[in-house]
Amino acid sequence: MNLSLPDQSMHTSCDGCLEDDKSDVMMPCFRKNMYDEPLASYSSGSIISQLLRKSVHGKRVLDENSFYLSTAADSGQEDQSSVSSKDSTVEATSPTGHTSAGASPEEEHPLTDHLQAKRARVENIIRVMTGSPNSRQHGDNERPGREARESYRENKRKQRLPQHQEHGAAGVQVSRQPGSRNGENIKEEECHKLKEQLHSMQRLLHQLQEKFLQVYNQEEPEYENGEAIEADSDHEILEENNCCMNAEDDYEKKNRRVTADCKDQKTGIGYLVHQGEGQSLQETLKQELSKAVNDCVDRVFKKVSSAGLDLSPQQRMSSSPELHSSLSADRKSQQGSSNTDQPQAEEARVKSQPLEFYESSEAQSPQDQTEALSLVVRKPIAAPVSSITPTVKRPYPIHQTPFQYNYSAPLHDTHILEHLLKYGPHSNFAALSCMPPSMDRTSPESVDLPWDAISMRSKVTSSHLGHHSRPSSLGAVAVDNLCLPHVKIECSELQNMAERNPYMSLNIQEGLTPSHLKKAKLMFFYTRYPSSNVLKTYFPDVKFNRCITSQLIKWFSNFREFYYIQMEKFARQAIADGIRDVKDITVSRDSELFRALNMHYNKANDFHVPDRFLEVAEITLHEFYNAISASKDSDSSWKKSIYKVICKMDSEVPEEFKTSSCM
């Protein structure tokens, strides 16, 4: 298999947007922006400081109180550029006065001021996230451009939600005297701040979940009485956290109140914290926070979107600026600020978390589902969520709940919509299953929203619900979480593995997602007969079991089926066309055969099919032509010999495909 892959084999139309690094080239193949700046860029002791500084700098989202939800990595290149330009525009009208006030001063200030500023920023983030979105609209540029620190400190006390927040921050302030801290303490403080953020976000998640429940209850009143209150907490590994010990208890208590999703996120966080000797602890915490929120909010939007957004398939798959803007008409006006200042920082943040638990839902999916259930797990979000920065408002306003967040990278509405429209609302509404009983059930704006997701996975209920220790009162909604016992065991094992292995930050999937399918299809260009080991190698983010393996194998079997059908069809066509010599039969990129295949395996046409595939296709076509010409097709198993030939022509799948996050 000395199949040298053409240099451009992984080339894509959007290569210009990314660096030349090979691994980076992989991503654009799937129209994902996998940002290339490694986390190591933040190797300095205060990662969060840099992040926050960058967040503040040029964006002013904090002061703008306009935190928008966005998904990070899956934005198309065109999106990227369009967003950038938009952001630039917005930036011009945004309170740029803050920018200099917020960013530059602290670079020169001594450590004390620096830390205070950082703290202030974090607190401001929390404040903004917990504050009412209506309290201040983004557009109010005239917001005074006072010193950021002042502003933050002020807001810290005025606008933070009661309880934990104030509490935790006060604790920090009291116990930590600025100027007397060494690097470790700084870390601790940052960790603490992040935890405060987590608390805040968890509360917001809670609110979101309340919204979910409201909607749900209005749609599915039959479940209202028994809403599952998910187990308090199966795993609490946060005690492993070795920083911010004084906040730990409080943190733990609060975490117990959060939903299953939160718990999952928290578990991830806990694990990440556990591994937290790394400098990226703060970073990972931040990421997890963002992801947790994003995950929940995404569900909201999926739900909302199911209410009647009507997009053509093209639109669904499109990342076009048009759609982008059409779906978020108010985004521009509310957009906090520009990305353009710190694109690399955001990119780094995104890329630094390629395999993390941004999809808590996946971990809850029934991995050993029976065949009654579609094996493709709907992926809530195909892209990692980033942390705090740019601001993209969700296309749908969610009233009553002040969840406006900001995320580091542009979380494109289009992507969210694209995803949810393409795959439907993920059934993973695990959040609901552990909602606190005290829910506000009167959310008028949600009454009309259909809850398609509820029926989506009803197939599963028949077979596995009974196994769950706490039969879901939410019906199919929680089906994904109703893992079979052994599934649950595997989940636990996975978590244990994650806890034990500091390097295992893979966002292990409990099921195959459409992204995996897409990846598999692209892999088909290289290998038609992948072995189980190859599959396991190239789907490192998949928790393999018999079912998953079989599914993947089945996928490739289906791919082959289509492939050979096309081959036979075109071979017969060639014969019908009177072609006498096999050599007259070629397969080029212009060939109809290739176009048919490309359409099937590379629908988006964003992947440069390796030349080798064309060769194999041509050989296959020749085989079929020869066999048919020799009337071998009268034999019932005449194709077997062809299969035998073709199966030897697999080439090695590029390493890039091993990157689980590339999808």
Next chain:
DNA sequence: CAGACGCCTG
């Protein structure tokens, strides 16, 4: 017997 494959079907 499990796993892999192919074929057929929906």
Next chain:
DNA sequence: CAGGCGTCTG
């Protein structure tokens, strides 16, 4: 693409 079934193999 998934299910189901039959076949083959080790």
